[in-house]
Amino acid sequence: MAFNRPLLRTSYEQDAAIFPTYTQKGAMVAFGVFLVLMGLGAPYISAIPEFFLGPTWINPITNMLPLAISALGINILVGVTGQVSLGHAFFMGVGAYTAVALGGSGDEWQACVPFHEEIGLLEERGQCGLGLPIWVWLPFSGAVAAAFGIFVSPAAMKVRGLYLAIVTVGLVFIGLHLGRMFPEYAGDFESGRKWPSLDFRLWKEETPLIEFSEDGKWFGLIHLSEEQKQYFLLMALLGGFIILAKNLVRSRTGRALQAIRDRDIAAEVMGVPEFEYKRLGFAISSFYAGIGGALWGSYLGRRSPVDWSLFLSVDFIAILLIGGAGTIAGTMLGAVFVELTPEIVKHRTDWLAEQIDASNIFTPVANFLLTTGESGDFGPINIGTVAPGWTMSVFQWNFVIYGVLIVIFLIFEPLGLFGIWIKIRNYWKRWPFSY
Amino acid sequence: MINAFLQLAQVGTGATLVQTLLKSFALGSVYVLIALGFVIIFKATQVLNFAAGALSMAGAMFMTILISDGGLPLLPFGNPLAPAEGETASVVLFFVNVLIALALAALLGLVIERLAIRPMVGQPLFAMAVITLGIEIAIRPFNLDATALEGRRLGVPWGASSWNWGDAVVPKSYIVAVIIAAIAGAGVLLFFRTKLGVAMRAVAFDQEAAMAQGINVGRVFAIAWAMGTALAALGAIVYGMAPFPPGGSVSQEIHPLLALRVLPVIVLGGLDSVAGAIYGGLIIATAEVFAGQYLSQWNSTLGSGYSTIVPYLVMLFMLLVKPYGLFGTPEIRRV
Known part of the structure; x- marks a missing residue:
């Protein structure tokens, strides 16, 4: 390791390594330890997320993890293969409903024969499912979504760019309608249905082998709350999928996909079969989407068909563009940023609302920004229970912030957060020179 | 399947057929208006305007603010053309207000073009x-x-009233929608014959060459966004008239999704074709309305609201036959 020449590579393995320097390896290990300690609720360390997200910080972070798995998928399709897709929510939905069909609470397949006239009552909807354990439904949810991806992929040969984006928008709407057509699986269109829990069972036995839905001791060793268990499970799964995705991108397959992104005709001339690799890109991307969708539904416990809407797809495009398309680290940064920023804004607004009565230095700021919605009390953010007027709640302001952030990032930093990181890194690498 | 066609022939009386046709033309008119907005913006600036949903609804909101609230919020003066409290405007006054709302929508389009689109010229x-x-x-x-x-409420003067042509009931709004779309479509086609329109076509063809010929490309962009936003807003306002599903008002559920339903139209017609927008709008609306009318006895099998995905199915089928739409320019690929 040549200390003074950080870009010197002496072998191909070194060039393709995930973490080429000891500094990066050390930083990754430290970060991993940090995440574990954070999950265990270690003092000082867990104070960091608590500052941003409040005492229930583990919920928004755990909620982000399945979405990050799906985001890895959209990175492979849009960032690596270069096929623009707004249909990611559809593939997530496919995975999620596969999980429901296989792992759902119902115990008899007979109850699922789709005669809609007979499934009139709300309570009888969304009862279908075989009740199989997680090790069956999780791989299947990925596989079925991948099959749908393969089925859709010929469209990417027919049309390119924006036309493909519109076609995949169509997929999302067809998916929403399927949710309406099959209430025995999807439940009521608005209120949805229950998802199978994350509990690990060998088969359909009463007490799970490893449980994720109750507080308690794991194997009699360590006492964890329900949230902590889910956090660790999903974090471990995300870690595994990150390694999988990273290895895919730096392998022969990944290079072929990137060749197609950079120019598909040129790739074909060089002997990269265009259709096969586009199909593969769709399949892998949908696989990730399906796994992410199934885990997300299972973590939240209850989802409705309207949750797999176009806006979920747009979320992923935003994650990709804000984080940095084509890079795994960028995708993860984007997922953290896009999914946690609204929570941070919400938590800090709640905190600001408390400052009104505290009469300290923040009180004038709070008085300026917040309103209870009653007449005579002005401010852009409505924290009251008064019906919406011209001021909006934090929830709605979050959408505005989100939209504006997408625009600002694309205009000023097209490479996203990862681009900012590269700029900072290069600055220090070259310091004190500017070139 | 054969059974379905037999049913199609038997179910409808003549009056039903006339009403269904008229409904498809009216819905098609809405689609045509919004699709024209998409096409003009795409032709001039190469931007597929996914913001059309919010912008068109904002235009309709301006209309309700003008006519129901009697003036814009935060402004010291009211709208002098607003009808008195509890009354509906006369037809002339209503259309004057529509024009003001469209002007406001165009202004919004201008602002957005200047702030967000202009800095991105030349990007992917x-x-x-x-x-x-x-x-x-x-x-x-x-x-x-x-x-x-x-x-x-949009305060439409004629409300949900209708004429009777024989057995068929003909809502006034449908006729108004068709007339407005015809005027707008003719206006856009004529616009492309004017000097400015020719400039826009030149910009669409090659921005740099157009600039070298002395065309102010920035101004063309701005005009395209103003026109596109105003047309989309007009579509949303027309869709707010009574027999259309929002029922004489701007709906929180239906209006935001309206522009997304037009995406199949522009794929069918071709993203950069005015004629395509017009034919595409009419074809898609006809398919949607006829499916909604004549397949309704299978509602329980097809799922409620199945007619709203008919456009997407038509679009997917169309892609297999003609990927770049009826009148669209095929992408030229080079190595």
Whole structure:
């Protein structure tokens, strides 16, 4: 390791390594330890997320993890293969409903024969499912979504760019309608249905082998709350999928996909079969989407068909563009940023609302920004229970912030957060020179 | 399947057929208006305007603010053309207000073009499209919040009233929609014959060459966005008239999704073709309305609201036959 020449590579393995320097390896290990300690609720360390997200910080972070798995998928399709897709929510939905069909609470397949006239009552909807354990439904949810991806992929040969984006928008709407057509699986269109829990069972036995839905001791060793268990499970799964995705991108397959992104005709001339690799890109991307969708539904416990809407797809495009398309680290940064920023804004607004009565230095700021919605009390953010007027709640302001952030990032930093990181890194690498 | 066609022939009386045809033309008119907005913006600036949903709804919101609230918020003066409290405007006054609302929508389009689109000229098409997605997300809460929970009235003078032609009931709004779309379509076609329109076509063909010929490309961009936004807003206002599903108001549920339903139209017609927008709108609306009318006895099998996905199915089928639409320019690929 040549200390003074950080870009010197002496072998191909070194060039393709995930973490080429000891500094990066050390930083990754430290970060991993940090995440574990954070999950265990270690003092000082867990104070960091608590500052941003409040005492229930583990919920928004755990909620982000399945979405990050799906985001890895959209990175492979849009960032690596270069096929623009707004249909990611559809593939997530496919995975999620596969999980429901296989792992759902119902115990008899007979109850699922789709005669809609007979499934009139709300309570009888969304009862279908075989009740199989997680090790069956999780791989299947990925596989079925991948099959749908393969089925859709010929469209990417027919049309390119924006036309493909519109076609995949169509997929999302067809998916929403399927949710309406099959209430025995999807439940009521608005209120949805229950998802199978994350509990690990060998088969359909009463007490799970490893449980994720109750507080308690794991194997009699360590006492964890329900949230902590889910956090660790999903974090471990995300870690595994990150390694999988990273290895895919730096392998022969990944290079072929990137060749197609950079120019598909040129790739074909060089002997990269265009259709096969586009199909593969769709399949892998949908696989990730399906796994992410199934885990997300299972973590939240209850989802409705309207949750797999176009806006979920747009979320992923935003994650990709804000984080940095084509890079795994960028995708993860984007997922953290896009999914946690609204929570941070919400938590800090709640905190600001408390400052009104505290009469300290923040009180004038709070008085300026917040309103209870009653007449005579002005401010852009409505924290009251008064019906919406011209001021909006934090929830709605979050959408505005989100939209504006997408625009600002694309205009000023097209490479996203990862681009900012590269700029900072290069600055220090070259310091004190500017070139 | 054969059974379905037999049913199609038997179910409808003549009056049903006339009504269904008229309904498809009316819905087609709405689609044509919004599709024209898409096409003009795409032709001139190569941006697929995903913000059309929020922008068109904002235009309709301006209309309700003008006519129901009697003036814009935060401004010291009211709208002198608003009808008195509890009354509906006369037809002339209503259309004057529509024009003001369209002008406001055009202004909104200008602002957005200047702030968000102009700095992105020359960037990849997808990046530009995603910028418009961001705009859509940012504007949408303002629309939804202003609509509150119940729809805001558009104050259409003729309400839901209709004429009777024999057995067929012909809502006045449908006729108005068709007339407005015809005027707008003819106006756009004529616009492309004027000097400015020719300049826009030149910009669409090659921005740099157009600039070298002395065309102010920035101004063409601005005009395209103003026109596109105003046309989309007109579509949303027309869709707010009574027998259309929002029922004489701007709806929180139906209006935000309206522009997304037009995406199949522009794929069918071709993203950059005015004629394509017109034919595409009419074809898609006819398919949607006829499916909604004549397949309704299978509602329980097809799922309620199945007619809203008919456009997407037509679009997917169309892609297998003609990927770049009826009148679209095929992408030229080079190595």
